[in-house]
Amino acid sequence: MSEFYRAWSKRERILENSSSGGVFTELAELIIADHGVVVGACQDQSTYELKHIIVDRSEDLWKIQRSKYYQSEAFVTFKAVKELLEAGRKVLFSGTACQIAGLYAVLENVNTDQLITVDVLCHGVPSRKTFQEYVRCQERKYGRKIEEIHFRTKRIPWENGGGTSMELHFKGGEVEILRNNADEFLMAFNHNLILRESCYMCKFAGINRISDITLCDYWGIDRKTVPDIAMKRGVSLMLVNTDNGKEMGKRLMEKNILECAAVSPDDALPYNGPLIGPSKRNPKRDIYLQKRGTKEFNKLVREILCSEYRREKIKRGIGLDRIRKIKQILREI
Ligand SMILES: Cc1cc2nc3c(=O)[nH]c(=O)nc-3n(C[C@H](O)[C@H](O)[C@H](O)COP(=O)(O)OP(=O)(O)OC[C@H]3O[C@@H](n4cnc5c(N)ncnc54)[C@H](O)[C@@H]3O)c2cc1C
Numbered sequence: 152m153s154e155f156y157r158a159w160s161k162r163e164r165i166l167e168n169s170s171s172g173g174v175f176t177e178l179a180e181l182i183i184a185d186h187g188v189v190v191g192a193c194q195d196q197s198t199y200e201l202k203h204i205i206v207d208r209s210e211d212l213w214k215i216q217r218s219k220y221y222q223s224e225a226f227v228t229f230k231a232v233k234e235l236l237e238a239g240r241k242v243l244f245s246g247t248a249c250q251i252a253g254l255y256a257v258l259e260n261v262n263t264d265q266l267i268t269v270d271v272l273c274h275g276v277p278s279r280k281t282f283q284e285y286v287r288c289q290e291r292k293y294g295r296k297i298e299e300i301h302f303r304t305k306r307i308p309w310e311n312g313g314g315t316s317m318e319l320h321f322k323g324g325e326v327e328i329l330r331n332n333a334d335e336f337l338m339a340f341n342h343n344l345i346l347r348e349s350c351y352m353c354k355f356a357g358i359n360r361i362s363d364i365t366l367c368d369y370w371g372i373d374r375k376t377v378p379d380i381a382m383k384r385g386v387s388l389m390l391v392n393t394d395n396g397k398e399m400g401k402r403l404m405e406k407n408i409l410e411c412a413a414v415s416p417d418d419a420l421p422y423n424g425p426l427i428g429p430s431k432r433n434p435k436r437d438i439y440l441q442k443r444g445t446k447e448f449n450k451l452v453r454e455i456l457c458s459e460y461r462r463e464k465i466k467r468g469i470g471l472d473r474i475r476k477i478k479q480i481l482r483e484i
């Protein structure tokens with residue numbers, strides 16, 4: 152059984168540049184200090200190609216920090232990872248659980264003592280094509296080129312939806328914040344309308360993890376147990392799944408770079424769907440597939456998810472704090 156921890160980096164810069172509590176970067180720094188390499192997803196900001204790359208310097212880690220909510224091509228690094236392990240180098244490979252399964256398949260006859268795998272808990276990925284379609288639609292809407300997209304903004308507190316809201320950066324430094332409960336891509340992603348078909352049957356969802364360490368957001372954390380700064384910047388849930396993972400966890404504790412405490416799986420599981428099972432295919436997905444290409448992405452999503460948009464509007468009217476209080480009371484009854 153995995154060990155469960157709530158954790159966040161003590162370093163402000165790392166917290167700022169990470170999606171959640173920055174545990175990934177702290178692990179990556181340890182591996183680089185051992186002259187190892189780190190593999191993760193890197194987004195090309197002009198084409199929105201998303202591919203895994205290999206990083207061996209601390210100053211390049213920014214390229215693979217932060218979640219990008221669509222499919223990365225991880226297989227392009229598998230051959231190089233194999234060669235690095237055969238040459239005795241330490242490798243930290245990060246990605247979704249299915250990518251890690253793919254890597255293990257390629258490494259069947261290779262000594263993996265020097266390999267650490269970290270999966271980012273994932274409820275599914277849209278295709279790159281879908282994301283590119285969305286970006287083109289946004290550029291038409293704003294009438295100018297988007298320079299950069301950051302999926303997880305920290306300009307809104309993590310606990311108030313900043314956790315999954317997004318930043319569009321335009322030329323000249325202007326930034327538009329898109330809320331998770333309004334933006335069309337995020338609504339379609341969170342409501343399971345645009346995920347790859349295989350994600351709805353994910354073999355890697357659930358409590359039995361394939362990697363050494365699993366990282367995710369600690370949604371549903373009892374806010375009385377952590378300081379305000381963590382609720383603003385992000386709290387990770389870390390699952391330590393293997394002896395290799397335990398060894399890395401021990402080293403992180405020794406370096407005293409994480410705020411970290413063991414938590415009960417019963418407290419964490421109800422809020423993290425992918426630790427329970429695959430995402431449910433939205434019944435409206437068939438309509439989306441039929442109508443795709445007949446009108447632009449944003450219009451189509453708003454039309455198909457009209458009842459979900461209405462619910463979000465009602466929730467905004469009630470207010471997040473009140474909704475939290477009601478949920479808390481219901482839990483206690
Ligand atoms: C597609 C996707 C869906 C997710 N869904 C959930 C969810 O439902 N619930 C939840 O609690 N957490 C989810 N996460 C994980 C969460 O967003 C954070 O990545 C995780 O908590 C680690 O945060 P961090 O601050 O430690 O590090 P960060 O620096 O934020 O994490 C970066 C790591 O994520 C990897 N990564 C980023 N994008 C991709 C990608 N497209 N494909 C493969 N690897 C990628 C990078 O290689 C790097 O290792 C998801 C992540 C992704 C990529």
Ligand code: SF4
Pocket residue numbers: 247248249250273274275276347349350351353354355356
């Ligand atoms: S949901 Fe499962 S199949 Fe889909 S990307 Fe995530 S790990 Fe892979």
